[in-house]
Amino acid sequence: MLKGASLGMRVDRGRLNNTRLLLTVNASGASSFGSRHRPLTCPVAETQNVSTLKMKGLALDMGFELWTSPVTGYRRRGTRANEFRALFEKGLTVSAIYEPLRCCKPSDLGTHVREELERLEFDVVGVRDPDSGSVIGWVPRDLLKEDECSNSMESVPPGHLVSDSTPLMDLLEVLASREWAFVVAGHGITGIVTRADLLKPPVRALLFGLLSLLEIHLTYWVGKRFPDDSWTEKLSDARLELAKGLQAQRVDRNEEITLLDCLQLCDKRDLVVDDDELRERLGLGSKREAERFLSRAQKLRDRVAHAQEDIVGDGGWQRLADTIQFLEQFLMASDREVEVEAQRGQAPNLPAAF
Numbered sequence: 213m214l215k216g217a218s219l220g221m222r223v224d225r226g227r228l229n230n231t232r233l234l235l236t237v238n239a240s241g242a243s244s245f246g247s248r249h250r251p252l253t254c255p256v257a258e259t260q261n262v263s264t265l266k267m268k269g270l271a272l273d274m275g276f277e278l279w280t281s282p283v284t285g286y287r288r289r290g291t292r293a294n295e296f297r298a299l300f301e302k303g304l305t306v307s308a309i310y311e312p313l314r315c316c317k318p319s320d321l322g323t324h325v326r327e328e329l330e331r332l333e334f335d336v337v338g339v340r341d342p343d344s345g346s347v348i349g350w351v352p353r354d355l356l357k358e359d360e361c362s363n364s365m366e367s368v369p370p371g372h373l374v375s376d377s378t379p380l381m382d383l384l385e386v387l388a389s390r391e392w393a394f395v396v397a398g399h400g401i402t403g404i405v406t407r408a409d410l411l412k413p414p415v416r417a418l419l420f421g422l423l424s425l426l427e428i429h430l431t432y433w434v435g436k437r438f439p440d441d442s443w444t445e446k447l448s449d450a451r452l453e454l455a456k457g458l459q460a461q462r463v464d465r466n467e468e469i470t471l472l473d474c475l476q477l478c479d480k481r482d483l484v485v486d487d488d489e490l491r492e493r494l495g496l497g498s499k500r501e502a503e504r505f506l507s508r509a510q511k512l513r514d515r516v517a518h519a520q521e522d523i524v525g526d527g528g529w530q531r532l533a534d535t536i537q538f539l540e541q542f543l544m545a546s547d548r549e550v551e552v553e554a555q556r557g558q559a560p561n562l563p564a565a566f
Contacts (some may be wrong), residue, residue, distance in 0.1 A: 287551065287554050292547055292551075293425065293540075293543040293544050293546075293547040294544070294547070296421065296422075296425060296543075297381065297540070300379060300380065300381060300418055300421070301379040301381065304379065304380045304414050304415075304417070304418055305376065305377050305378055305379055305380060306374055306375065306376050306377070306378045306380065306383055306395055306405055307376040307377065307397070308380070308412075308414045309380070309405060309409040309410075309412045309414055309415065310376065310395045310403040310404065310405040310409060311403055311404060311405070311406075311409065312402065312403050312404075313338045313347065313394065313395075313401060313402065313403050313404045314328075314329075314332065314334060314337055314338065315337065315338035315339065315340040315347060316337050316338070316339060316340070316351075316361050317339070317340065317342050317361070318339055318341070318342075318348075318360060318361055318362035318365065319360050319361075319362065320360065320361050321358065321359070321360065321361075322351075322356035322357045322358060322359060322360070322361050322363075322364060323356070323357075323358050325337055325351075325356055325361055326353055326356040329353045329356075330353070334353065335352065335353050335391075335392070336350055336351065336352055336353065336392065336404070337350065337351050337353065337356075337361075338350050338394075338401065338404075339351060339361055339362070339365045346399075346400045346401075347368070347394075347400055347401040347402075348365075349365040349366055349367055349368060350365070350366060350368055350394070351364045351365050351366065352366075368394055368401065371390075372390065372392075372393050372394055373393065373394050373395075373396055373401070374386055374393045374394070374395055374396070374405065375395070375396050375397075376395050376396065376397040376402075376403070380414060380415055380418050381418065381536070381540075383405065383410075384410065384415075384532070384533050384536055385533050385536075385537070387405070387406075387407050387410060387529065388529045388530045388532070388533035389530070391406060391407055392404055392405065392406040392407070393405055407529060410523075411521065411522075411523060416516055416519075416523070419512065419516050419523070419536070420513075420516050420517065422536065422539050422540070422543070423509065423512065423513040423516065423517075423539070425543055426509055426513075426539055426542070426543065427477050427480065427513075429542075429543060429546040429547075429550075430477070430480040430481065430484055431472060431473065431475075431480060432546075432550070433484060433490055433494065433546070434472060434475075434480050434483050434484065435472050436553070437483075437487060437489070437490055438483070441471055441472065443472070443483055444471070446483060446486070447479060447483075451475075451476075451479055454476070455471055455474040455475050455476075455479070456471065456474070458474040459471050459474040462474070477510050477513060478510060481503075481506045481507070481510060484496070484502070484506070485499055485502045485503045485506060486499070493549055494542065494545050494546050494549065495541065495542070495545040496542065505535065505538045505542075508527070508531065508535045508538075509535055509538070509539060511525060512525070512532070512535055
């Protein structure tokens with residue numbers, strides 16, 4: 213087998229005398245590098261059982277099945293939605309974005325503490341026991357008076373506590389209903405996390421990853437539902453010409469790209485929303501419901517991709533949390549169906565190791 217090539221995956225394209233190359237396998241088991249000028253052929257060593265497959269003109273194209281090898285039916289590692297979530301659960305937690313909690317002593321005068329909070333533009337302050345060093349309560353800035361802070365101190369409600377190991381995905385749900393939460397690390401409260409912290413790069417990276425997966429899945433299902441670019445009949449002339457123009461630009465840059473990959477997210481959204489079979493299969497509900505949530509996801513993608521300071525938009529934090537929850541549910545439902553397609557497409561006569 214050729215080095216750098218694996219069954220079902222396109223070999224990295226390069227330039228050889230400005231000629232675009234594509235490795236294909238024919239039914240006789242020979243491979244050929246086809247070019248626009250002339251073909252180059254070379255033998256392919258047989259591999260266990262795979263050489264018995266009848267691969268008539270099969271292109272080794274990673275884009276053919278992003279998740280699954282079209283030859284073996286093997287589901288590629290790192291393509292499952294639950295693997296994506298596990299990655300972020302382990303790597304992106306509250307510890308990546310929370311800030312230290314500014315604290316005062318119970319005996320400090322409220323007026324002095326309030327002035328300091330106003331200077332820092334903080335809304336709350338922790339109260340730390342001078343002997344144990346533990347945070348024993350907190351005081352809202354607006355409740356600080358001229359007497360000692362201990363007289364205005366409130367206990368920390370359990371609903372306002374999160375662990376520093378809490379995944380950012382779960383933190384989004386927590387901060388949808390409250391503006392901040394205290395962070396527990398080790399044996400006590402050490403920090404605070406607010407909605408402003410959700411605008412930091414780690415959260416944006418999480419959201420961009422989810423939204424990128426959304427578009428990948430929509431692209432897959434449009435191609436699956438409408439083979440041979442039959443979806444072109446459902447687009448307006450203006451939207452189709454826009455896609456063709458983009459494809460022409462990228463071909464001029466010596467990129468090999470399908471017309472489907474040149475569609476905008478809104479086009480893929482509309483193609484999925486308008487198809488009853490796809491909506492039912494992917495658990496998108498009614499046409500109105502699917503359009504509402506996918507449109508919200510698209511607007512969120514635009515805000516995150518363009519690095520806008522406000523990623524929430526007009527709907528507020530609860531709508532953002534609902535959109536993220538919808539994204540997760542959609543991706544899990546879509547992923548299950550991708551798994552079904554992977555099983556259907558599994559090649560026969562392959563050993564269990566595949």
